[in-house]
Amino acid sequence: MRQPPTSVAPGILLVDKPGGVTSHDVVARARRALHTRKIGHAGTLDPMATGLLVLGVGAATRLLTYVVGLDKTYTATIRLGASTDTDDADGTETARAGAVAIGAVTSERIAAGIAALTGDIEQIPSTVSAIKVDGKRAYALARAGEDVELAARKVTVSRFEVRDLRRGADVIDVDVVVDCSSGTYIRALARDLGAALDVGGHLVSLRRTRIGPFSVEDAVTDLAGGAPLLPAADVAAAVLGTFAATAEEARDLRHGKRLPGAAARLTAATPAAIAPDGSLIGVVTARGRDVKSIMNMPEVSAS
Missing domain, CATH: 2.30.130.10 (PUA domain)
Structure with missing residues (x-):
């Protein structure tokens, strides 16, 4: 029998989102686990992505507006040598570089390309982003076959660091960690790095590990039995x-x-x-x- 909604003390819930589910799916699970509908999240993660979601519960949803703009940290794997129509692995491949072009991509060229994408930069978001164009989401327009042109926006990439590099016959996988301002698209960094190296690129994995002072290490993975909430006062003090x-x-x-x-x-x-x-x-x-x-x-x- 479904339990009726109950009064829940306001607080913030940190969740480690698994791959293959939407941020909305996680919110729905939290609503069932905590028996309340008043739950929202600060900052969407794509279904492919994993990692930290910050959920506001009860009246603490009012704090989410102050959380969504915080800087973030991601770990990711960029695949150089192939482009997709979504700039990530969920899309359809649109171009692939040859072995000769991939062989010409040295570690030094990768480092130079990353350096050019570090600092205060102008970034054109992916066409499958959630940005609204004339009142509609860009991804909805793109999936309907419409041409989507998004304006460049200023973002800050304070760290774009290579952690590992693996070479294959026709692709190079680059593991990176990125510290960035809110609104930065890691998919767009992958796309732009590949374009700068003339081989194309897209994102094959993405994990958000930090939002402001909140770490994925403190997040829960199992919502079945409820979950501990951070007090609203503690969260507001840490952020503001x-x-x-x-x-x-x-x-x-x-x-x-x-x-x-x-x-x-x-x-x-x-x-x-x-x-x-x-x-x-x-x-x-x-x-x-x-x-x-x-x-x-x-x-x-x-x-």
């Missing part, structure tokens, strides 16, 4: 920094009032306001000399 409020200030913030003259105490632009009991009041910011709430968490009543 803290503003310690007195009991009176906590009450005023929760009632929508400003804190006169309190802006001088802010140590971050939008810190998490923490009550004396350690609970999360919400997120605050300066308004002139005052402090004002820009997101409030519902107050949890004592049971």
Whole structure:
């Protein structure tokens, strides 16, 4: 018999997504495991990809907007020598380099190509990305056979490092680790590296190991028996920094009032306001000399 939805304390759930399932599938499993529908995620992973998904549970879904823009770390394998229409292994091969062209790709040329894709760069996302074009997802337009032209966007690749390199007769597999800003497409890095080397390239594996301060090493793989949640206050403090409020200030913030003259105490632009009991009041910011709430968490009543 299906269990009815129950009240779940707000929190953040770290999940290690397996390959072959969508991010939505993971959310659906979490909803069943925790018996609540109010669950969202910060940052989609393709079905092929594995690794860290950050889920918000209950009122903590309000924190996801502050998580989705954090920088990320990925490990990946790029295959040089073949291109696909999706820039990854799930697509159809569209071109393949010959053995002579592959033989001309030296380790030094790979290093130079990677160096050119490191730092602040302009990147054109893959045509099968979730970016909206005239209100529709790019991948939906591409799968419908429409031509999709996406504008280049500025991203930051702070680390693009080769971990291993394996040469075959007509391909080269390059294992890499990438630290990057939110919105960076690792598939596009694979595509652009292959293009720079004149042999084509695509992604054959991808694993997200970090989002901001959160590591896949702390994530769960089994949701069947429920899962431990990180307290919303701890997560907000780790991501945003803290503003310690007195009991009176906590009450005023929760009632929508400003804190006169309190802006001088802010140590971050939008810190998490923490009550004396350690609970999360919400997120605050300066308004002139005052402090004002820009997101409030519902107050949890004592049971």
